[in-house]
Amino acid sequence: MATIKDVAKHAGVSTSTVSHVLNKTRYVSDEVSARVKTAVDELRYAPSALARSLKVQSTKTFGMLVTTSTNPFFAEVLKGVERRCYEYGYNLILCNTEGDVARMHANLDILLQKRVDGLMLMCSEVESQGFNLFERHKPVPTVVMDWGPTNFPCDKIKDNSHRGGYMATQHLIAKGHTEIGCITGVLDKLTAQQRFAGFTQAMDEAGLAINPKWVTAGNFECEGGEQAFAEMVANGPLPSALFVCNDMMAMSVINSASKKGISVPEDLSIIGYDDIQLAKYITPSLTTIHQPKHRLGKKAVDMLLEQIKSKSESNQIIELEPTLVERDSVKALN
Incomplete structure (x- = not known):
């Protein structure tokens, strides 16, 4: 050579x-x-890219940690990240955490040993760990995407999940529904807590009681939605509408309802959250709360580049606002 x-x-x-x-x-x-x-x-x-990186102290590479999931939400965010990296001439190393804290630590060590120029974190399983990411390494520019509290310098991009949950419930109320249930995510996760808090606020403001039999917890995956809905059905008569806290669970609820002879939206109205690409192709197409997934991915890369350019620690927080997307899964009662 x-x-x-x-x-x-x-x-x-x-x-x-x-x-x-x-x-x-x-x-x-x-x-x-x-x-x-x-x-x-x-x-x-x-x-030699390696030789050049040692000379200029830059590898032109970013690392990204993502929770492995069947949820297309992550893939749609990643598409925005990859596109922006390509536009700016950066490579991307993607690591799956498999929902495991030990694996997350191992992946993080590998990325930092490879001297990535920045990190993007989208791994909520460590939300309550409260550990120091950089206890064994020098800190690098970091952006946390829709995550919980951190004890290291970083920028954060958040979905306004409380606002989204509030909007979803308000939409059902505006359509004349008074008997409304909720399938939450796992409630030790900040995102699930905030969406459920938005649901609770909208119900309180409308003077509507929350029936505990109509509130069950899923896990943001299809199986979790199916199990949560089965639990709700076993509790007795159903409400007229459900706020399901992400699209994957909402689509599994529509499927489960169909198998039980429950028509959506004639018998049961459903609104989801995320607006993944599949949501408009199911039957009925899903009314949902849209998250700007591509913009989230692109903004994460932009924030890393700003940190690198400024050569200083940053702790800015950017909140992306959700919007309502009306389709066919909610029936107007009024």
């Missing part, structure tokens, strides 16, 4: 001249540049 010294010798120039031609860091005459480029082509020389 040819080295930069081989190229320099073949072109009859110094190694520094070869470097200036390839990196465009200093003016080199057209005649010399042409000789260097010819030598590069003839010797099939490929610059």
Whole structure:
């Protein structure tokens, strides 16, 4: 494999001249540049990314930790991240945590050993751990995406989940529903707590009682929605409407209801949360709360780049606002 010294010798120039031609860091005459480029082509020389990163103290690489999930929400956020990385010439190393704290630590160690220029974290299983991410490594620019409390310097991007839960419930009330239930996520997760708090606030403001038989907890996966709905059915008569705290669970509820002969929305109205791409293709298409997933991914990369440019710790918090998307799964009673 040819080295930069081989190229320099073949072109009859110094190694520094070869470097200036390839990196465009200093003016080199057209005649010399042409000789260097010819030598590069003839010797099939490929610059070492590792060597360059050591020299300029930048790997042009970001690391991202994500909870493994069947939920397409994560894939849609990742698409925004990857697109923005490509636009700015950065590589992305993606690590799945498998919902395991030990695996998350191992992945983090690997990313920091590879000297990534920044980190994006989307792994809620460590929400209550309260550990120091950088106890064994020098801190790097970090953006936390929809996560709980942290004890290290970072930027945060949050979905206004309380507002989204409130909007979803208000929509059902505006459609004339007074008997409304909720399938929450696991309530030790901040996102699930906030969406349920929004539901509770809207019900309180409307003077509507919350029937405990109509509140069950899922796990943000299809199986969790199915199990939570089965529990609610076993508790007795159903409400006229349900706020299901993410689309994956909402779609499984629609499927389960159909199997039980319960028509959506004729017998039971359902509103979800996230607005994943599949939501508009099921039958009936799902009314839901939209999260700006691509914008979330792109903004995370932008915030990392801002931290790198400023060379200073940052603790800014950006909250992305949800919006209502009306489709066919909610029936108007009024």
